[in-house]
Amino acid sequence: TITMTTRSILVLSATAIGIGALLTPSCAFTPTPKRRHIVSTHQHDDGRIVRSSVTKLKMSDDNGTAKKMDDTTNFFSSLMENFLPNNNESNEVEPVIETEEQKLKRLRMERLAEIEMGEVRRQQRVSEDKLGYLFLFALQLLPLLGTDRIESLIYFFGVAVTTVYLGGRQEVVDAPEKISKNNALYAPIGASLAIGGLYLLLKVGIDITSLYAIMVTLFGALAVSDIGIPILRNVFPNVDFANAEVPVPQMVADKLDLDKPALPLDGLVTLGLGVLCTAVYWAPVAGGMEGKFLISNAIAWALGMVSLGAISLGSFQTGAILLAGLFCYDIFWVFGTDVMMTVATKVEAPVKFLYTAPPSDTPRAYPFSVLGLGDVVIPGLFVRLMSKVDQVLQPKNLSYFNVATGAYAAGLSACFIANEVFHNGQPALLYLDPSLVGGTLACAAVNNQVSDLWDFSEADEDEE
Numbered sequence: 219t220i221t222m223t224t225r226s227i228l229v230l231s232a233t234a235i236g237i238g239a240l241l242t243p244s245c246a247f248t249p250t251p252k253r254r255h256i257v258s259t260h261q262h263d264d265g266r267i268v269r270s271s272v273t274k275l276k277m278s279d280d281n282g283t284a285k286k287m288d289d290t291t292n293f294f295s296s297l298m299e300n301f302l303p304n305n306n307e308s309n310e311v312e313p314v315i316e317t318e319e320q321k322l323k324r325l326r327m328e329r330l331a332e333i334e335m336g337e338v339r340r341q342q343r344v345s346e347d348k349l350g351y352l353f354l355f356a357l358q359l360l361p362l363l364g365t366d367r368i369e370s371l372i373y374f375f376g377v378a379v380t381t382v383y384l385g386g387r388q389e390v391v392d393a394p395e396k397i398s399k400n401n402a403l404y405a406p407i408g409a410s411l412a413i414g415g416l417y418l419l420l421k422v423g424i425d426i427t428s429l430y431a432i433m434v435t436l437f438g439a440l441a442v443s444d445i446g447i448p449i450l451r452n453v454f455p456n457v458d459f460a461n462a463e464v465p466v467p468q469m470v471a472d473k474l475d476l477d478k479p480a481l482p483l484d485g486l487v488t489l490g491l492g493v494l495c496t497a498v499y500w501a502p503v504a505g506g507m508e509g510k511f512l513i514s515n516a517i518a519w520a521l522g523m524v525s526l527g528a529i530s531l532g533s534f535q536t537g538a539i540l541l542a543g544l545f546c547y548d549i550f551w552v553f554g555t556d557v558m559m560t561v562a563t564k565v566e567a568p569v570k571f572l573y574t575a576p577p578s579d580t581p582r583a584y585p586f587s588v589l590g591l592g593d594v595v596i597p598g599l600f601v602r603l604m605s606k607v608d609q610v611l612q613p614k615n616l617s618y619f620n621v622a623t624g625a626y627a628a629g630l631s632a633c634f635i636a637n638e639v640f641h642n643g644q645p646a647l648l649y650l651d652p653s654l655v656g657g658t659l660a661c662a663a664v665n666n667q668v669s670d671l672w673d674f675s676e677a678d679e680d681e682e
Contacts (some may be wrong), residue, residue, distance in 0.1 A: 274567040336391030341447035370573040374589045385526030386602040396532035402540035406547040417557045427489045431567040435496045438517035442492030459484040517568035533675040537600045541651040548645035593646040613665040623658030
């Protein structure tokens with residue numbers, strides 16, 4: 219599941235009407251204390267709309283997060299003033315009327331300001347983790363050194379562990395969608411129906427690979443655009459992307475209901491990059507997928523990062539239920555049937571990480587070694603939850619996030635070792651899930667917080 223920000227939705231609309239300038243408006247954000255005039259409305263029986271004013275003061279804390287404080291009267295006191303008689307005629311103030319159009323415009327501007335604040339947080343976090351992003355980029359040069367088994371293992375291990383780490387720390391603009399315990403409980407059943415359905419279609423001769431890949435790459439273009447914005451802002455720190463805009467025809471502005479005929483530059487650049495990745499993925503390249511598998515990996519990575527930011531497990535128990543169910547799911551479909559291997563090798567789409575298989579005297583049915591995207595995202599959601607646990611429980615001895623990241627690396631290493639020993643495909647969750655749950659519970663024991671961890675539930679945004 220990928221939730222798109224307002225920026226991405228407007229981008230998609232602009233694409234649909236065939237205009238080359240493809241991005242949504244952004245609103246400048248100044249991270250210094252600023253007073254902001256907010257209004258609340260009340261409609262009387264005679265149709266009059268009365269607005270009472272509230273002044274908000276934005277302050278920046280140590281982390282640069284905006285805080286707001288009311289410093290004027292509330293709505294009810296203002297409303298009473300409109301009905302109680304006032305003997306001092308000279309001090310009477312006419313009620314300010316806000317039309318529905320003005321209200322919508324105000325709400326839209328506040329939303330754009332909220333988005334820009336989120337982008338600033340994302341940019342700062344990418345700057346803090348720049349070494350991780352540079353390491354991921356350097357790994358893409360590894361195929362130039364060779365395609366032996368050791369290179370593929372280094373590539374998969376580096377990409378997976380770094381993605382889990384970065385995805386667990388990334389900032390997001392909108393609150394993620396939480397998975398309920400019921401959803402976690404039935405997730406293995408839904409996943410089994412999906413993979414079983416694909417397998418049956420392939421067996422009866424119905425190949426929906428192209429349709430599936432088209433859908434994935436379209437979402438992939440948006441994912442590249444979304445995840446690329448904070449990276450772009452760090453690559454070009456001297457460009458004022460908060461205010462840099464590209465003019466668009468008035469027709470586009472009218473269609474998108476823009477306040478002015480302009481779209482933000484950063485989104486235009488990153489969306490163009492996403493479209494370029496999709497175009498290269500579908501372009502006929504010499505050698506087929508072997509000549510462009512890194513593009514497929516880039517799209518898969520963007521989808522994984524966006525998924526880690528868009529979904530939250532919500533509680534430790536939900537995470538444990540999900541991992542336990544998918545633990546059984548992975549073992550059954552890999553060891554009990556040929557379904558997983560058939561779908562993984564026959565359905566070609568950017569939902570897995572690929573690396574060219576080492577040379578062999580025996581022809582291979584599939585020319586790549588594979589690491590499924592689910593083996594990164596599912597455990598990654600649990601690791602990301604541990605970053606929230608750190609914020610709330612504030613452990614004194616060991617960080618839950620660091621322990622979970624290390625547990626993921628240990629579990630993935632065990633999977634690779636088993637693959638080398640038994641020379642067949644391994645269900646990665648067989649090794650990852652016990653490592654994650656066991657590692658974090660052991661960490662809780664060291665911190666004397668086992669019950670706190672077991673009962674941990676992430677607070678809703680409005681409760682925070």
